[in-house]
Amino acid sequence: xxxxxxxxxxxxxxxxxxxxxxxxxxxxxxxxxxxxxxxxxxxxxxxxxxxxxxxxxxxxxxxxxxxxxxxxxxxxxxxxxxxxxxxxxxxxxxxxxxxxxxxxxxxxxxxxxxxxxxxxxxxxxxxxxxxxxxxxxxxxxxxxxxxxxxxxxxxxxxxxxxxxxxxxxxxxxxxxxxxxxxxxxxxxxxxxxxxxxxxxxxxxxxxxxxxxxxxxxxxxxxxxxxxxxxxxxxxxxxxxxxx
Numbered sequence: 264x265x266x267x268x269x270x271x272x273x274x275x276x277x278x279x280x281x282x283x284x285x286x287x288x289x290x291x292x293x294x295x296x297x298x299x300x301x302x303x304x305x306x307x308x309x310x311x312x313x314x315x316x317x318x319x320x321x322x323x324x325x326x327x328x329x330x331x332x333x334x335x336x337x338x339x340x341x342x343x344x345x346x347x348x349x350x351x352x353x354x355x356x357x358x359x360x361x362x363x364x365x366x367x368x369x370x371x372x373x374x375x376x377x378x379x380x381x382x383x384x385x386x387x388x389x390x391x392x393x394x395x396x397x398x399x400x401x402x403x404x405x406x407x408x409x410x411x412x413x414x415x416x417x418x419x420x421x422x423x424x425x426x427x428x429x430x431x432x433x434x435x436x437x438x439x440x441x442x443x444x445x446x447x448x449x450x451x452x453x454x455x456x457x458x459x460x461x462x463x464x465x466x467x468x469x470x471x472x473x474x475x476x477x478x479x480x481x482x483x484x485x486x487x488x489x490x491x492x493x494x495x496x497x498x499x500x501x502x503x504x505x506x
Contacts, residue, residue, distance in 0.1 A: 438500025
């Protein structure tokens with residue numbers, strides 16, 4: 264930090280925020296509630312212990328505060344399981360309350376509500392990652408496996424707008440980066456396409472923008488207060504109407 268005196272680490276959220284706050288894969292790491300529709304009732308999927316003292320799913324009655332969201336969002340199909348993200352919404356509302364002038368920008372993987380809670384997506388999006396491998400058992404190596412769930416960007420948009428923020432735009436990562444001129448920057452910094460450095464950088468750009476890589480699944484959403492809402496990153500491909 265001696266070389267970067269302008270950097271200050273905050274242990275708590277400031278009472279007032281002025282500037283640009285960027286969250287890259289922050290929302291997906293927040294705790295979520297797993298909800299299942301079973302035998303005509305909504306259930307909360309919790310965690311219990313089996314006969315060998317190993318973690319297992321254990322259902323319980325859905326708390327009253329989660330019932331309206333479950334009824335509004337999840338298809339009432341027997342066995343349908345998915346996630347609710349009330350903590351994400353609360354986080355956005357808190358930031359909105361403290362943002363006096365500036366922007367909130369979040370980059371994460373997820374869908375709009377219609378895609379997230381599609382009847383065919385009946386097992387939710389909760390997944391684990393361990394040493395760069397996908398793990399479908401959330402109880403595999405507890406504490407070592409990185410658990411995550413996709414983001415419902417409709418919820419995020421509603422939380423920000425209901426708290427008084429302006430929705431600047433919502434687009435997939437490919438559209439956002441291409442709007443900002445990522446391919447032009449690639450050519451500018453690596454003028455020799457045949458060079459190893461160019462090929463390496465071009466591969467990274469491909470990973471970030473290709474539809475089958477990170478380009479489509481990852482989304483960018485931005486809110487603002489007292490700022491110009493016209494952003495180059497959302498000139499083409501702004502999908503706010505899908506939220």
